[in-house]
């Protein structure tokens with residue numbers, strides 16, 4: 001963890017139900033489904049509520065949690081922090097149980113007891129913080145209402161940027177949160193497009209899966225796509241296909257993948273255009 005540049009848009013905690021724990025290794029578990037993560041976070045949060053806020057108590061908690069969850073991780077050298085839990089008055093989003101504002105900590109910052117240490121936990125910002133254009137981050141914060149998918153997609157700045165650039169090219173202008181805030185249909189269509197992160201039918205068999213390694217230190221870089229022939233898609237699609245860990249068995253399959261994306265983009269562009277006409 002080595003990026004401490006101040007954020008142009010704060011991405012980590014957004015509202016009562018939207019937040020991120022991706023750099024704390026949230027998704028780096030054998031089963032990163034929402035239900036499995038929610039069960040794990042809820043169980044840990046309940047146990048931490050009964051944990052004495054002493055160094056021995058917190059260390060015993062860490063050992064117990066890591067003992068509960070021995071497993072093969074998608075990225076073995078990426079730490080999954082046992083202090084990730086559920087925060088907020090209704091435990092409605094993911095967050096750090098050692099944070100000074102977390103219940104029971106009495107304003108004390110206990111993150112010095114974590115694997116990364118207090119300084120890194122306090123001041124780290126992932127590459128999306130600097131690389132994702134602010135308007136694209138704002139769009140995500142406008143249309144997403146749940147921590148689970150927000151955290152999955154917010155670190156994917158190359159994927160998200162390429163998708164939004166294709167959309168901007170299609171509509172012939174820059175887009176921003178104002179395009180989606182009042183337009184529920186365009187928002188729903190955009191959510192369907194972004195959901196290729198989870199549902200991509202062309203993900204190759206040996207792909208690492210849903211978890212994204214957010215640190216750009218070369219440890220787990222995504223390899224380039226191995227193209228099935230001489231044909232190459234447009235540059236934005238090459239990025240999208242790489243970030244979705246695609247594998248194509250034929251050029252026909254590659255063209256089907258392009259059409260899948262084209263159809264999503266066309267639907268969103270149509271909704272944006274008709275909404276603009278209706279409010280003109």
Ligand code: SF4
Pocket residue numbers: 011012013020021022023024124125126127128129154155214
């Ligand atoms: S991965 Fe990025 S957005 Fe998510 S908590 Fe870490 S720094 Fe914040």
Ligand code: SF4
Pocket residue numbers: 023024081082083084085095096097098099111114115116121122
């Ligand atoms: S202690 Fe650090 S790594 Fe663990 S959840 Fe808190 S902020 Fe994330």
